[in-house]
Amino acid sequence: MYQQGFNEFGGFAAAGAAPRPGRVILLPRVPVRSRIDLAPVLDRLADLDLAVDLGQRIGSRDWWLGLGLLTTLCLSAIGAGTLIVPLPTGVRAPLTAAQADDARPDTILPLAAGATTGRQSPPTKLVEALSEVPERPRLETTARVGRSDSLAAALRRAGVGGDDASAAARLIAGEVHGVAPGTAIDLVLGRRETRSVPRPLDSLGFRAAFDLRLELARVDGALKLKRVPIAVDYTPLRVTGTVGGNLLRAVRAAGVPGAQAAEYRQNLAYVLDLQRQVGRRDRFDVILEHRHAETGENETGGLLYAALRPEHGAPVELMRWTYGGKAMFFRANGESARKGLMRTPVDGAHETSGFGMRLHPILGYSRLHQGIDFGAASGTPIMAAAAGTVTFAGWHGGHGNYVQVLHRPGLMTAYGHMSRFAVKPGQTVGQGEVIGYVGSTGLSTGPHLHYEVWVNSAPVDPTNIKFTGGTTLSGGELARFQGEMAHLRGLKAAGVETAEADEGKGRRRG
Numbered sequence: 202m203y204q205q206g207f208n209e210f211g212g213f214a215a216a217g218a219a220p221r222p223g224r225v226i227l228l229p230r231v232p233v234r235s236r237i238d239l240a241p242v243l244d245r246l247a248d249l250d251l252a253v254d255l256g257q258r259i260g261s262r263d264w265w266l267g268l269g270l271l272t273t274l275c276l277s278a279i280g281a282g283t284l285i286v287p288l289p290t291g292v293r294a295p296l297t298a299a300q301a302d303d304a305r306p307d308t309i310l311p312l313a314a315g316a317t318t319g320r321q322s323p324p325t326k327l328v329e330a331l332s333e334v335p336e337r338p339r340l341e342t343t344a345r346v347g348r349s350d351s352l353a354a355a356l357r358r359a360g361v362g363g364d365d366a367s368a369a370a371r372l373i374a375g376e377v378h379g380v381a382p383g384t385a386i387d388l389v390l391g392r393r394e395t396r397s398v399p400r401p402l403d404s405l406g407f408r409a410a411f412d413l414r415l416e417l418a419r420v421d422g423a424l425k426l427k428r429v430p431i432a433v434d435y436t437p438l439r440v441t442g443t444v445g446g447n448l449l450r451a452v453r454a455a456g457v458p459g460a461q462a463a464e465y466r467q468n469l470a471y472v473l474d475l476q477r478q479v480g481r482r483d484r485f486d487v488i489l490e491h492r493h494a495e496t497g498e499n500e501t502g503g504l505l506y507a508a509l510r511p512e513h514g515a516p517v518e519l520m521r522w523t524y525g526g527k528a529m530f531f532r533a534n535g536e537s538a539r540k541g542l543m544r545t546p547v548d549g550a551h552e553t554s555g556f557g558m559r560l561h562p563i564l565g566y567s568r569l570h571q572g573i574d575f576g577a578a579s580g581t582p583i584m585a586a587a588a589g590t591v592t593f594a595g596w597h598g599g600h601g602n603y604v605q606v607l608h609r610p611g612l613m614t615a616y617g618h619m620s621r622f623a624v625k626p627g628q629t630v631g632q633g634e635v636i637g638y639v640g641s642t643g644l645s646t647g648p649h650l651h652y653e654v655w656v657n658s659a660p661v662d663p664t665n666i667k668f669t670g671g672t673t674l675s676g677g678e679l680a681r682f683q684g685e686m687a688h689l690r691g692l693k694a695a696g697v698e699t700a701e702a703d704e705g706k707g708r709r710r711g
């Protein structure tokens with residue numbers, strides 16, 4: 202079958218190469234005028250041997266012919282040699298001492314050795330030396346206030362006379378309480394009569410506050426102060442985005458400063474199990490205090506609102522509210538976020554072993570696992586799950602370095618396998634306070650936190666415990682809280698991508 206196909210192909214190819222009808226080319230006829238028979242001359246030239254071996258057949262006719270030819274060639278070469286001018290070459294003659302001196306400023310080698318080079322023009326006789334250099338009529342400069350510094354001292358350092366500096370400082374002190382270290386003060390110093398006196402202060406201006414600029418100017422010989430208010434927009438800044446692999450990193454990457462991002466995560470951790478209840482495609486929603494001056498400066502303040510909008514299900518929303526003189530975060534229903542036990546007392550951890558009967562990885566037999574294991578890098582801070590008193594911090598058999606915190610009679614948490622302690626027995630700790638660091642001490646196969654919750658002297662599953670406490674807003678205060686939260690929820694997010702996604706969600710959840 203294959204062979205037949207191949208033959209057929211071959212036959213087809215041969216048919217394709219069949220001769221095509223050719224074209225007729227007509228050549229012009231050239232007339233021949235004469236014919237000379239050169240054949241005998243060429244034969245004789247071919248017999249002539251110009252390269253004769255002078256060592257053989259000495260004295261023969263060919264020998265003499267060869268000698269004659271060689272002599273003629275030698276003589277003509279010698280004769281022509283005197284007429285040939287040698288070609289110029291690239292080798293230069295060495296410089297004379299004067300030329301070398303002249304070329305020295307043009308060399309770059311001294312630069313490599315750290316010296317300078319180049320030509321300099323010394324003044325000629327036509328140049329006259331001045332007895333005094335004329336001063337600029339006006340001098341613009343900047344004074345900067347340092348730490349534990351005074352405004353008057355900073356002005357004096359910049360060249361302002363003592364009287365002017367004191368007068369300026371007195372006028373400014375009447376308007377603002379102190380000038381922040383690092384503040385730059387723009388100064389204009391005027392013309393002076395003689396060099397023995399400081400220049401007079403003509404004008405001065407600086408940013409006294411985010412929304413205020415103060416200016417001093419000399420009017421009829423005396424300094425006058427002027428307040429220049431700066432318009433500031435206090436609209437909070439909303440940042441939203443997708444959680445992805447790591448909530449904290451995603452929030453930071455969206456532009457939320459470190460402290461506020463940590464505060465966001467910390468408050469969410471009071472109400473959510475960040476390991477179990479946050480998905481990659483959930484959206485974070487952060488609102489920060491923010492002010493934008495008409496002069497272009499921006500300042501980001503504290504966290505106002507922290508929410509997580511899961512891909513499916515209801516969002517978790519927290520908002521800052523001052524209650525009993527203390528700012529804390531509350532859920533949309535008015536319950537304080539901070540209560541009960543933190544679900545995950547270690548940052549960036551994942552649960553590696555749950556509560557219950559299991560085959561012990563080292564002992565090799567089944568026994569009750571009295572807590573939860575969270576895998577985390579060695580040295581990761583471990584936080585107290587709630588406020589309480591440290592009742593134990595030391596070596597505890599298979600638990601290695603172990604800390605127990607008593608939160609109230611009958612409720613205790615314990616943390617095992619620590620690499621290092623951050624607390625001592627008897628110390629009181631707040632919720633979220635670092636009590637030690639993840640390690641692998643005791644019976645442990647790798648760095649992790651072993652976390653236990655004890656209720657009335659019996660270990661319980663930390664994921665099931667509901668431990669209420671904290672505060673709940675009610676009545677008029679709850680209504681005001683919820684009104685404010687609705688206002689924040691209605692803010693547009695910064696950035697195009699996030700704003701669009703967020704508006705859609707805002708309408709749906711209204």
Ligand SMILES: [Zn+2]
Pocket residue numbers: 554570572573574650651652
């Ligand atoms: Zn464990």
